[in-house]
Amino acid sequence: MDIGQQFGSFFANIFSIISNPTLLLVLFGSTLMGIIFGALPGLTATLGVALLTTLTYSMSTESAMIALMGIYVGAVYGGSYGSIMINIPGTAAAAATALEGYPMALRGEAGKALGLTTTSSAIGTAIGMFFLVIFTPVIAALALQFTSFEFFLLAFFGILISGSISCPDTVQKGWITGFLGLFLAMVGRDPLQVYPRFTLGMMQLESGIEVVPVLIGAFGIPQIIQVLKDRQVVAEPAKLDRVLPSFKTISRNIKHIFRSALIGVGIGAVPGIGEDIAAWVSYGTAKKTSKNPEKFGTGCEEGIIASEVANNACIGGAMIPLLSMGIPGSPPAAMLLGALMLHGVAPGPMLEIEQPGFTLKISAILLLASFAMWVVGILLAKQVVKLLRVPPALFMPVVAVLCLIGSYALGLKVFNLYLMIPMGILTYYLTGMGYPIPPLVIGVILGTMADANLRRGLMVSQGSLAPFFSRPVALILLIVIVLTFITNMGFYKKLMTNLKGRLKK
Amino acid sequence: MIDKSKLRGADIITSVLFFLLGVWIISGALKMPLRESYAGVNSVWYVSPALLPLIIGGAIILLSISIFVHGLRNGGIASVKAMWAARKDIKLLSDANIRYASVLIPLFALVYMNLTKVDFFLNIVLFLSFTITVFHLDNPRIFRKTLYFYTAEMAVLLVLFVFGIDKAVNGIFAYSIDILVLIMIVALIILISRLIKSEGNVDYKKKFRQAMLMSFITPLFIVPIFRYMLRIPLPNEGGIVNLMSMIYYALR
Numbered sequence: 036m037d038i039g040q041q042f043g044s045f046f047a048n049i050f051s052i053i054s055n056p057t058l059l060l061v062l063f064g065s066t067l068m069g070i071i072f073g074a075l076p077g078l079t080a081t082l083g084v085a086l087l088t089t090l091t092y093s094m095s096t097e098s099a100m101i102a103l104m105g106i107y108v109g110a111v112y113g114g115s116y117g118s119i120m121i122n123i124p125g126t127a128a129a130a131a132t133a134l135e136g137y138p139m140a141l142r143g144e145a146g147k148a149l150g151l152t153t154t155s156s157a158i159g160t161a162i163g164m165f166f167l168v169i170f171t172p173v174i175a176a177l178a179l180q181f182t183s184f185e186f187f188l189l190a191f192f193g194i195l196i197s198g199s200i201s202c203p204d205t206v207q208k209g210w211i212t213g214f215l216g217l218f219l220a221m222v223g224r225d226p227l228q229v230y231p232r233f234t235l236g237m238m239q240l241e242s243g244i245e246v247v248p249v250l251i252g253a254f255g256i257p258q259i260i261q262v263l264k265d266r267q268v269v270a271e272p273a274k275l276d277r278v279l280p281s282f283k284t285i286s287r288n289i290k291h292i293f294r295s296a297l298i299g300v301g302i303g304a305v306p307g308i309g310e311d312i313a314a315w316v317s318y319g320t321a322k323k324t325s326k327n328p329e330k331f332g333t334g335c336e337e338g339i340i341a342s343e344v345a346n347n348a349c350i351g352g353a354m355i356p357l358l359s360m361g362i363p364g365s366p367p368a369a370m371l372l373g374a375l376m377l378h379g380v381a382p383g384p385m386l387e388i389e390q391p392g393f394t395l396k397i398s399a400i401l402l403l404a405s406f407a408m409w410v411v412g413i414l415l416a417k418q419v420v421k422l423l424r425v426p427p428a429l430f431m432p433v434v435a436v437l438c439l440i441g442s443y444a445l446g447l448k449v450f451n452l453y454l455m456i457p458m459g460i461l462t463y464y465l466t467g468m469g470y471p472i473p474p475l476v477i478g479v480i481l482g483t484m485a486d487a488n489l490r491r492g493l494m495v496s497q498g499s500l501a502p503f504f505s506r507p508v509a510l511i512l513l514i515v516i517v518l519t520f521i522t523n524m525g526f527y528k529k530l531m532t533n534l535k536g537r538l539k540k
Numbered sequence: 541m542i543d544k545s546k547l548r549g550a551d552i553i554t555s556v557l558f559f560l561l562g563v564w565i566i567s568g569a570l571k572m573p574l575r576e577s578y579a580g581v582n583s584v585w586y587v588s589p590a591l592l593p594l595i596i597g598g599a600i601i602l603l604s605i606s607i608f609v610h611g612l613r614n615g616g617i618a619s620v621k622a623m624w625a626a627r628k629d630i631k632l633l634s635d636a637n638i639r640y641a642s643v644l645i646p647l648f649a650l651v652y653m654n655l656t657k658v659d660f661f662l663n664i665v666l667f668l669s670f671t672i673t674v675f676h677l678d679n680p681r682i683f684r685k686t687l688y689f690y691t692a693e694m695a696v697l698l699v700l701f702v703f704g705i706d707k708a709v710n711g712i713f714a715y716s717i718d719i720l721v722l723i724m725i726v727a728l729i730i731l732i733s734r735l736i737k738s739e740g741n742v743d744y745k746k747k748f749r750q751a752m753l754m755s756f757i758t759p760l761f762i763v764p765i766f767r768y769m770l771r772i773p774l775p776n777e778g779g780i781v782n783l784m785s786m787i788y789y790a791l792r
């Protein structure tokens with residue numbers, strides 16, 4: 036497809052959605068639902084996508100994608116409501132926004148702050164969409180040249196990098212949870228010889244561990260336990276008069292917007308790294324490069340823009356590896372992968388061959404979701420703010436019920452629920468002890484791909500490891516993996532500190 | 541995340557557990573066909589189902605050793621000793637533990653005990669009416685007493701299910717267990733109402749009303765959405781769900 040045809044197809048997709056009242060209703064409804072989900076402390080974008088996935092079975096793939104993208108975009112933006120109005124970020128992605136948004140609200144500028152986050156988030160999502168359109172076909176074309184060796188290394192790299200970046204403590208903890216995820220993916224009959232592995236003699240485990248219940252268990256249950264266990268007092272939201280779109284402020288900060296969007300897309304494209312890290316990195320960069328860094332923390336516009344543009348641009352970035360290689364770029368994207376598979380769509384290099392125009396359709400949905408988010412954000416902010424008064428104790432047990440029925444509804448297996456609860460308790464304790472959960476989820480998702488491709492590749496090479504070194508892409512991936520490993524080791528950090536010390540002398 | 545002083549001690553413990561997991565994975569992998577034939581197919585090491593599990597097990601062992609050494613170098617042993625010494629001060633029925641138990645006990649009862657035995661609608665109402673009420677009221681006295689009462693109710697159900705009494709009773713009248721659970725819900729509500737009355741806090745009454753509203757409205761939405769819109773058969777369709785089905789199909 037040439038560029039002209041792509042443009043035509045993109046706008047045809049947009050037109051087909053906006054000309055269908057049902058799809059428009061789904062778009063605006065799911066975006067509003069996402070904003071509410073993001074705004075309520077304790078409910079995350081991942082959980083929102085997970086719960087909505089179960090309600091999209093009977094929908095067409097297009098409607099389901101509109102609903103899921105709508106809730107994803109809405110929830111990432113919605114987190115800023117809690118940050119600005121009560122200084123409690125609705126989602127981790129909006130934590131950086133609280134540093135600037137809440138001081139603004141205390142100054143009586145809550146409307147201005149919310150307007151700024153609304154417009155910044157919409158711009159961030161749109162820029163992310165632009166990169167999605169540009170890069171997905173390129174990476175997918177490149178991925179078509181990949182053989183089993185490259186796919187194995189890619190899966191391995193995904194686990195390693197998400198473990199390295201998302202770990203709050205020592206990097207080994209990130210990696211070990213990644214390997215734990217890989218191990219969980221090994222449970223069940225293996226894809227080549229159909230040999231039962233680690234099934235403990237249980238019939239239910241022979242078909243393996245299903246991804247979606249693991250995701251709901253890993254992200255939902257710890258959140259429910261945490262919120263209910265820790266007493267959370269609901270603060271009175273700041274006064275909100277009118278939400279202003281803040282176009283002038285936006286045009287003044289165009290440079291920061293593009294830089295933050297690039298950071299958001301870049302971080303989003305790294306497997307397993309979510310919107311929270313994108314927002315913090317962008318906020319940190321804005322502070323470092325600002326002419327007035329002392330203003331940060333006192334209600335600075337640049338800070339809000341940096342955090343909000345980046346976390347929403349991250350959505351488009353996270354979709355790039357998902358659609359081009361089948362590797363989710365963030366935890367909500369991991370959930371989307373599960374949803375796509377439920378609807379018979381297999382993301383990866385073959386996606387555009389099997390489902391021509393699917394990437395453009397997703398891009399069109401993303402653009403419309405950013406528009407819907409802006410409209411809903413500007414018009415209904417006052418109503419959403421009222422929901423911040425609802426104590427988590429009233430809705431968290433309901434979320435628990437939704438997690439359970441959602442997991443059960445996938446394949447009607449009660450066994451999924453029996454697995455989900457221990458999974459949730461395990462991840463609750465692991466999180467408490469500094470073990471990150473995204474690498475575990477990435478491991479579960481990529482485990483089958485890693486296993487099948489490693490053995491398939493070695494079968495072709497008759498057991499020779501030479502293709503790892505002789506194939507250019509495999510070699511590059513191998514070097515990147517080794518570098519990621521070495522640069523995260525203690526001896527390397529010591530060596531670098533010593534070298535820097537000597538150079539200074 | 542727990543604070544740094546305890547974290548290294550926790551690292552020592554988790555690394556040992558991970559090490560054992562790694563050993564178990566490798567021992568499990570070594571039982572898989574490596575070179576010998578399986579199902580009539582001659583296997584070679586590189587197509588063996590044990591290949592990746594061996595790598596995973598090995599990696600987990602190495603990483604767990606690394607975490608253990610890191611913990612050891614950063615005061616992990618002292619932290620473990622301090623945790624061990626502090627065990628006497630830990631009160632099993634402390635407020636924090638009661639809160640934790642109030643999340644886990646209903647969740648376990650809902651999934652592992654009642655899901656396939658009790659009508660789905662009633663199961664959810666029982667779960668929600670307990671959890672929402674105790675956490676929303678957030679009064680230590682009400683919390684404790686309600687949890688004890690709820691646990692006793694669940695213990696009764698557990699005895700019925702373990703000894704198969706539920707089957708015998710349901711054999712006499714199909715919805716006996718559902719009626720029992722309904723009585724349990726009513727008893728729970730009466731207990732909480734009396735506890736609230738004795739506290740004399742007007743705000744509690746309002747919160748209790750809100751909790752009850754959420755507890756009954758939630759399944760009123762969830763059950764029809766999943767059962768009639770998405771056409772998903774519920775894990776147990778007892779008295780209430782069957783009644784809803786009768787009404788639904790009569791109106792259709």
